[in-house]
Amino acid sequence: MAAVFGFGLAQAANPLTTDFYSADAAALVYNDSLFIFAGHDEQGPEGANNKFFLMNDWHVMVTDDMENYHDYGAVLSYKTFKWADASAFAGHCEYRNGKFYWYVAVHHASIKQDEGFAIGVAVADHPSGPWKDAIGSALITDLTENDVKLNIDPAIFYDGDDIWLYWGSWSAGRRVKLKENMIELASKPEDIGIKDFFEAPWMHKFRGNYYFSYASGYPSTTNYSMAPTINGPWTQKGVINAKEDNSETNHQAIFKYMGHWYFMHHGANSPGGWTYRRSVNIDYLYYDRDGNVQKIVRTAGVDKVNNALVKDGGYRLTVSHSNLALQDDGDMVVQQTADETADNQLWVIAQGKTKRHYTLLNYGTKKYYCPSATLLDTVRTSATPCEIRIENASEKKGYFLFADYDDDYLGDILNISKDPGMPLITWVRTGTDNQKIQFNAAELPKDPESSSSDVVPNSSSSVILSGSEESSNCENSSDENCKTGLRLKVEKPSMNYDMSAGIVRLEKDSHWTIFTLNGNVVQCGFGSRIALKSMPKGTYLVRVGRETLKIVTP
Structure with a gap:
């Protein structure tokens, strides 16, 4: 069952929400929570005259367990940018210098040399907002040197101290370094050099290699290329996510959260969905032993995880x-x-x-x-x-x-x-x-060394044995075990020490362990007889299940 989001908690599967149509999602892991930054498709039912993306704002959602999500609602709009006049297209948010920076593609109100799209930057103290324009103008426009005709799909990647911005569409991709303040260019834009790139760039790193994923062709598949350095050389590795059903676009985010690698993408798999009414999905991503990304298997949803630390x-x-x-x-x-x-x-x-x-x-x-x-x-x-x-x-x-x-x-x-x-x-x-x-x-037995007396671990038949008790019990006894080894007082003893033979006999095949009096393990094994002749002279504890026998080897 898909999630029903609204302004609260929801149980999630794929698609993540049927409360609104969502697309172009990016992911950010922060303080053990996963934040999802998604565009909002507002187009109506499929028709002949509405084949275009109608998108005015972005939502932020958060989860701690991959099942229960909180939707903060439409926290950012293209109207946040005074210089923009339409279109809340794909974005990407990252944390830096105590702030959150959200890079988004919007239509510029006055600069239009090609398609008129620009990349703006919003800033906030928390993903839920409030968000404001970090610059007061666009970071990338049609007037930016060596830009592309359609300046959309920004993606941020940290490589050591370097901050890279990737973007592009219509088979033209660019990258540029940003300054530490996150709102100024530190280099000239350059071609990314990926031959089968169409749009939707995303960069991540794994086992020392760089992975550049992107939409390829149109209608799009998700492909990736791999390189030993961020500058290449790039090897095209092919398709990892096939064309989406009833959706011409294919936009991915790849991220690691709580031990899993995940692949976030959009399709038109909500009721009433089509190319301009998409929905965000999350599936697992796996690598083979050589680090190649395995093809994505689309599922009904990922498993719920327990975010809590394991208790001691x-x-x-x-x-x-x-x-x-x-x-x-x-x-x-x-x-x-x-x-x-x-x-x-x-x-x-x-x-x-x-x-x-x-x-x-x-x-x-x-x-x-x-x-x-x-x-x-x-x-x-x-x-x-x-x-x-x-x-x-x-x-x-x-x-x-x-x-x-x-x-x-x-x-x-x-x-x-x-x-x-x-x-x-x-x-x-x-x-x-x-x-x-x-x-x-499981309850831990009490350690043998935890008292000045010989404390036998955790059992209703266990007793605390002192030296004086041992002497008085054995004073008039002819029992060899009493003179050389102290056995637990149990109704049906399961161990018997034959000192002359150097053997401890067990009632049945059992797992056994021999400790020093300090709790160090000397031997362990399985069977009905424990041979002791090779052991150095000393005093030991033999443990079988919850019973312990104290022995002295000659």
């Missing part, structure tokens, strides 16, 4: 596609049949040094989740802390565990397998459910 604490992690648990098998992370008593399926998350970065510690092995940034490497654990970026992929499906956030590499169950024991590897983000990890809150 204990979690059991479940892979969304298989419903199997993430487990540390010693130094490799695998999916395994869920076992709520298995400590190596229990993970402790803590905020990292920077926002949305965390450490993920396995409670059972006391090792950290430390993925490689190399594709196809298995995800391993390490005694040394590693910070990873975690973003919600889908409120229903779970989180992405990024190995390299900038390069879009993350944890992925190999071959989308549902088999227990299959490892987690590093792969490119594909959006499939084998990359989405559900965080299920």
